[in-house]
Amino acid sequence: MRIPRFTAAELEGVVQLLSSEAIPFELEGVTVGATGWGATTEYYLLVNEADFVATCALLMDYYNIDSGTEEPFEGTCPACHSEVAGTLECPDCGLHFGFETPTSMQQHPFYKFLEEHGLLPTD
Numbered sequence: 102m103r104i105p106r107f108t109a110a111e112l113e114g115v116v117q118l119l120s121s122e123a124i125p126f127e128l129e130g131v132t133v134g135a136t137g138w139g140a141t142t143e144y145y146l147l148v149n150e151a152d153f154v155a156t157c158a159l160l161m162d163y164y165n166i167d168s169g170t171e172e173p174f175e176g177t178c179p180a181c182h183s184e185v186a187g188t189l190e191c192p193d194c195g196l197h198f199g200f201e202t203p204t205s206m207q208q209h210p211f212y213k214f215l216e217e218h219g220l221l222p223t224d
């Protein structure tokens with residue numbers, strides 16, 4: 102199975118992640134972007150079909166891809182430092198504590214791959 106697609110900078114973390122779980126994998130480099138100046142190499146991750154689901158789960162965890170589970174927050178608000186006692190929003194500044202997949206991650210080739218194949222976690 103071929104999982105898209107990670108930059109050279111991301112690769113180290115991904116390799117470490119799979120190695121720590123003893124999942125065998127291979128990498129396939131591709132050149133993306135313009136040829137010459139501005140071209141970069143990115144990598145497809147190749148895993149055995151048997152490891153595919155586990156690998157996706159690991160990567161989803163790694164990249165904080167989540168169905169948007171919302172858990173009440175308790176502690177000190179990171180924005181205004183008031184005490185919050187188990188709510189989804191800060192009562193003082195309205196900061197939302199719900200956990201969502203970061204917007205930047207939704208542009209990632211791996212996220213799009215999950216989306217296209219209906220592999221994103223759902224509630």
Ligand SMILES: [Zn+2]
Pocket residue numbers: 178179180181182183191192193194195196
């Ligand atoms: Zn606050």
